Amino acid sequence: MVDTLALTLLWVLPLASAVGMALWPRAAGVRLLQLKALGVSVVMTGLTLWLGPQVLGSSSEWPLSIQIPWIPSFGVSYALSLDALSFVLILLNNVLTLLVVLISPLWIQQHEKSYYAFLFFLQAAVNGSLLATDLILFYIFWEVMLIPMAFLIGIFGSEQRLAAAMKFFLYTMLGGLTMLVAIIGTAWTVAGDFNEISFAYDQMLQFPQTHPWAGVFFACMALAFFIKIPLFPFYTWLPDAHTEAPAGGSVMLAGILLKLGVYGLIRFVMPIYGVVFMHSAALWALLGTVGVIWGGLLAWSQKDIKRLIACSSVSHMGFVVLGLFSGSLLALRGSLFQLIAHGLSTGALFCMIGIMYQRTHSRKLESYGGLAEVAPQFAYFFIFFALASAGLPGLSGFIGEFLILIGSFKYAPWLTAVSSLGVLLSAIYLLGLVQGVCFGPKKEELHFPDLNWREKVVLWPLALSIVVLGIYPTLTLRCFDPVVEKTSAYLWSVPAPLSIPEPEAEGDINLTQGAASKLLADRQVAGVLQ
Amino acid sequence: MNVDISLNLLLPLIWPGLFSMLCFVAALQPALSALGTVFYFVGLVFTLHALAGLWSLVPCEALGSMYYDSLFVWGGIMLTTLFIVIGALNVGRMKQAERWGLLLLVFLGALVILAAKDLLLLFVALEMFFILLVLWMAFFEEGDHPIYATVRLFLTGAFAAGFTVLGISFLFGSAGSLNLADIGRQVSDAPSFFYAFGLLMFLVGIFFKLSVVPFHHWAAEVYQDHAYPVIAMLAVVSKFIGIFILMRVFFHLPMPRELLVGIAALTMTVGNVAALVQQRVKRLLAFSSIAHVGFLLMALVGGNLQGFQAMATYLIYYTFTFMAIAGVLMLFRSQEDRIEEFDGLSGRHPYLALTLTVCLLALAGIPPTLGFIAKWKVFEVAYQTGQMGLLVVAILNSLVAAYYYLAWIVRMYMKQGGTLYWPREKGLPVLVTTIFIMVGLLALSVYPEWLNQLSSLAISNIL
Numbered sequence: 001m002v003d004t005l006a007l008t009l010l011w012v013l014p015l016a017s018a019v020g021m022a023l024w025p026r027a028a029g030v031r032l033l034q035l036k037a038l039g040v041s042v043v044m045t046g047l048t049l050w051l052g053p054q055v056l057g058s059s060s061e062w063p064l065s066i067q068i069p070w071i072p073s074f075g076v077s078y079a080l081s082l083d084a085l086s087f088v089l090i091l092l093n094n095v096l097t098l099l100v101v102l103i104s105p106l107w108i109q110q111h112e113k114s115y116y117a118f119l120f121f122l123q124a125a126v127n128g129s130l131l132a133t134d135l136i137l138f139y140i141f142w143e144v145m146l147i148p149m150a151f152l153i154g155i156f157g158s159e160q161r162l163a164a165a166m167k168f169f170l171y172t173m174l175g176g177l178t179m180l181v182a183i184i185g186t187a188w189t190v191a192g193d194f195n196e197i198s199f200a201y202d203q204m205l206q207f208p209q210t211h212p213w214a215g216v217f218f219a220c221m222a223l224a225f226f227i228k229i230p231l232f233p234f235y236t237w238l239p240d241a242h243t244e245a246p247a248g249g250s251v252m253l254a255g256i257l258l259k260l261g262v263y264g265l266i267r268f269v270m271p272i273y274g275v276v277f278m279h280s281a282a283l284w285a286l287l288g289t290v291g292v293i294w295g296g297l298l299a300w301s302q303k304d305i306k307r308l309i310a311c312s313s314v315s316h317m318g319f320v321v322l323g324l325f326s327g328s329l330l331a332l333r334g335s336l337f338q339l340i341a342h343g344l345s346t347g348a349l350f351c352m353i354g355i356m357y358q359r360t361h362s363r364k365l366e367s368y369g370g371l372a373e374v375a376p377q378f379a380y381f382f383i384f385f386a387l388a389s390a391g392l393p394g395l396s397g398f399i400g401e402f403l404i405l406i407g408s409f410k411y412a413p414w415l416t417a418v419s420s421l422g423v424l425l426s427a428i429y430l431l432g433l434v435q436g437v438c439f440g441p442k443k444e445e446l447h448f449p450d451l452n453w454r455e456k457v458v459l460w461p462l463a464l465s466i467v468v469l470g471i472y473p474t475l476t477l478r479c480f481d482p483v484v485e486k487t488s489a490y491l492w493s494v495p496a497p498l499s500i501p502e503p504e505a506e507g508d509i510n511l512t513q514g515a516a517s518k519l520l521a522d523r524q525v526a527g528v529l530q
Numbered sequence: 531m532n533v534d535i536s537l538n539l540l541l542p543l544i545w546p547g548l549f550s551m552l553c554f555v556a557a558l559q560p561a562l563s564a565l566g567t568v569f570y571f572v573g574l575v576f577t578l579h580a581l582a583g584l585w586s587l588v589p590c591e592a593l594g595s596m597y598y599d600s601l602f603v604w605g606g607i608m609l610t611t612l613f614i615v616i617g618a619l620n621v622g623r624m625k626q627a628e629r630w631g632l633l634l635l636v637f638l639g640a641l642v643i644l645a646a647k648d649l650l651l652l653f654v655a656l657e658m659f660f661i662l663l664v665l666w667m668a669f670f671e672e673g674d675h676p677i678y679a680t681v682r683l684f685l686t687g688a689f690a691a692g693f694t695v696l697g698i699s700f701l702f703g704s705a706g707s708l709n710l711a712d713i714g715r716q717v718s719d720a721p722s723f724f725y726a727f728g729l730l731m732f733l734v735g736i737f738f739k740l741s742v743v744p745f746h747h748w749a750a751e752v753y754q755d756h757a758y759p760v761i762a763m764l765a766v767v768s769k770f771i772g773i774f775i776l777m778r779v780f781f782h783l784p785m786p787r788e789l790l791v792g793i794a795a796l797t798m799t800v801g802n803v804a805a806l807v808q809q810r811v812k813r814l815l816a817f818s819s820i821a822h823v824g825f826l827l828m829a830l831v832g833g834n835l836q837g838f839q840a841m842a843t844y845l846i847y848y849t850f851t852f853m854a855i856a857g858v859l860m861l862f863r864s865q866e867d868r869i870e871e872f873d874g875l876s877g878r879h880p881y882l883a884l885t886l887t888v889c890l891l892a893l894a895g896i897p898p899t900l901g902f903i904a905k906w907k908v909f910e911v912a913y914q915t916g917q918m919g920l921l922v923v924a925i926l927n928s929l930v931a932a933y934y935y936l937a938w939i940v941r942m943y944m945k946q947g948g949t950l951y952w953p954r955e956k957g958l959p960v961l962v963t964t965i966f967i968m969v970g971l972l973a974l975s976v977y978p979e980w981l982n983q984l985s986s987l988a989i990s991n992i993l
Contacts, residue, residue: 140898188910
């Protein structure tokens with residue numbers, strides 16, 4: 001009962017407060033509205049933290065889980081489960097929402113009601129899709145997520161906002177529809193001619209992996225997640241959406257929405273279509289690598305600061321994809337860590353851009369310069385987050401990329417070698433950005449007051465967590481042990497294709513000292529890569 | 531005992547006829563004309579009651595040429611509800627009692643179509659429905675050129691009726707019977723050329739009425755010149771009936787599936803692509819309704835009970851969602867019926883804009899609206915019958931459709947400067963009706979198990 005309530009509250013509470021925001025009487029004043037929003041997001045973060053010990057301390061596969069029939073005749077149940085992976089991402093989502101709510105009064109001066117309503121609506125949908133373990137329920141949350149995000153872009157964005165909102169919506173919806181087909185096909189294949197249809201996650205895992213349609217279903221479902229990540233050829237919606245979105249929307253988009261693509265791959269695609277996943281891993285790892293370089297080059301050539309960070313996301317998420325598909329458990333750990341690290345550092349960078357835009361109403365690189373002199377505190381933070389994003393050792397960005405690179409080097413040395421150029425590229429464009437914004441000649445007409453208390457309150461936690469994760473990564477890596485264990489177990493259990501040799505004994509550098517990593521040798525998933 | 535039962539069987543047909551007569555009597559005396567509205571609703575409620583009473587008697591045959599099965603009772607109840615909604619949207623708008631009487635007779639014609647197993651009865655009922663519908667439409671003075679549009683519809687319909695009769699005569703010639711089941715049995719071994727030709731002509735006639743591509747050209751022209759009650763009637767009731775006829779025919783007669791697949795793909799594609807470039811709301815609705823018929827045909831392609839159930843689900847969703855949209859649009863006072871007038875509507879009428887948004891998201895099939903459930907079930911049918919090509923076409927169409935529905939929503943929320951407004955002094959019945967529909971749709975989408983129960987009633991006992 002407590003489980004049911006807690007898991008349901010995770011998405012119902014933000015949804016209810018979204019409705020509450022929308023119905024909020026205008027006469028009550030904006031101040032009270034902001035306080036209420038703050039209160040709700042504090043409660044949400046508190047609720048998540050309260051669930052933490054239960055989830056992370058448990059050794060069962062699903063520490064918290066409920067399943068109630070919802071549409072029994074269609075085989076759909078109201079099934080929510082929380083494990084370490086979804087817990088960490090939900091925590092990231094709720095913390096980012098809290099920070100956005102905290103800083104938004106500076107950025108949003110009109111239509112506050114609908115702004116907060118859509119923000120909480122988004123939070124509810126993201127939490128829901130991270131919890132759902134019924135595929136139809138997951139699909140519903142996944143598609144619903146588009147609505148508040150499109151509205152955030154379309155109402156609060158800059159000049160080209162309508163086109164960007166539309167592009168974002170339709171592009172992502174295409175992936176959603178193909179995913180629906182994959183879900184239907186998989187469920188009916190599992191059910192066969194005689195069994196009751198069910199879309200429950202456990203049921204979907206029974207999918208016969210060597211089924212002739214497995215490749216099609218894999219492609220259909222993975223497309224949804226590839227678009228969301230975004231993987232190399234599917235990234236074109238992202239720079240527009242990021243550039244036009246309001247700063248708060250960009251933070252949520254980069255901080256959590258992109259991560260959901262990776263979540264979907266790990267939670268659904270890998271376990272359900274393990275064989276196809278193993279066979280096609282080389283291609284996706286290659287696309288990830290192309291994304292790393294291509295995104296980096298794109299970022300290098302941008303004159304618009306927000307677009308630059310958006311393109312750097314393509315590059316950084318390319319690393320994550322490489323890590324996922326390289327077949328190394330160590331790289332998988334790195335990818336999972338990179339999700340959090342990138343969410344924090346890029347979220348923080350978008351916050352910085354929001355702060356700059358609020359002061360100057362310009363996103364052009366050339367309109368800034370010499371801010372280190374004018375606004376030293378701002379410059380400290382800006383340089384810090386840029387370095388975190390570039391992967392400076394000691395900060396969180398380094399750990400993720402390093403783990404991915406050393407993990408995948410064993411199985412895909414060439415791709416890894418090329419990808420490591422991406423680190424170099426990110427140093428080039430991010431240092432160029434720092435150079436252009438903080439140093440160089442001071443722009444005379446630029447009026448740039450230094451950070452105020454509200455901005456500092458938001459930036460300090462982000463900076464601190466980046467440092468903490470950078471010097472003590474085990475804190476997060478340990479959370480992911482069950483996830484890695486589960487994923488490798490799924491991949492282990494599938495009938496091995498011929499080209500893949502027997503798993504080796506423990507060979508990788510063991511950074512985490514976790515129990516699971518001792519037990520589990522790296523599964524050489526993509527022998528084809530060599 | 532015997533008499534008792536047959537009276538029960540006839541009651542659903544007697545009530546609308548009787549009350550329409552009462553309406554016409556009331557029309558003779560101007561002082562009594564307000565009674566027309568009352569008679570209309572009382573007649574429908576009695577019919578509803580009589581139909582509900584049939585559940586225990588189905589399946590059986592009545593008058594030798596009518597099927598009384600679950601499909602008929604379900605369709606009849608749906609139809610009665612739809613007519614109650616249409617009537618409620620017109621309360622205060624239709625002053626003369628004879629218009630209510632006509633509407634009841636239109637309903638009677640439609641009801642007989644649902645039960646007809648005899649092609650001749652089907653034709654007569656179809657023409658009764660159609661000609662009285664045209665008469666009813668001619669009373670409306672709103673819209674740009676209502677009379678012009680009515681005559682256009684009448685001529686198109688008469689043309690289509692020619693095809694239907696030609697088809698029926700060829701079918702009779704090839705099978706020696708007018709009874710659907712008999713024809714099916716006769717031709718199932720070796721369909722002759724005459725049978726194929728007759729079936730094709732018959733279908734062409736129906737396709738005209740359904741405005742299926744390539745017989746769809748009249749729809750946008752008629753819609754754009756007419757008032758919203760008429761549009762709701764054409765886009766909902768006449769499509770409902772056309773789909774029902776196809777369902778009956780497909781159930782009994784051997785039919786090439788490829789033809790339906792092609793027609794379905796063509797209809798949804800042309801409908802959606804044409805809707806993409808429309809600047810007038812009524813034309814957009816016309817093409818959108820054409821595209822939805824394409825999706826309905828996609829469920830029909832399944833040809834099995836599951837397909838019929840998906841179709842019933844889709845009909846429940848589509849008909850009521852469209853009624854709600856028509857209701858909301860009826861409230862507004864529009865100058866030129868241009869879509870730009872919707873710019874910034876959310877600032878002027880936030881709740882109406884929200885209602886319209888929910889309905890448009892439903893038509894686009896975005897979860898958690900009913901549109902998603904309906905689309906999912908239709909996709910499932912296509913997947914199970916192996917129509918992968920059609921499935922791909924449907925996915926691309928969903929995207930195109932999402933674009934123009936979304937563009938409309940974008941106008942309401944993200945642009946400024948429109949002129950559309952709701953003169954609050956009128957439209958209370960419309961508002962109440964719309965709220966009722968929205969509550970119903972919301973309940974179904976929160977707990978879709980009810981939707982399944984409703985739609986499975988339709989296929990519980992098919993003759």
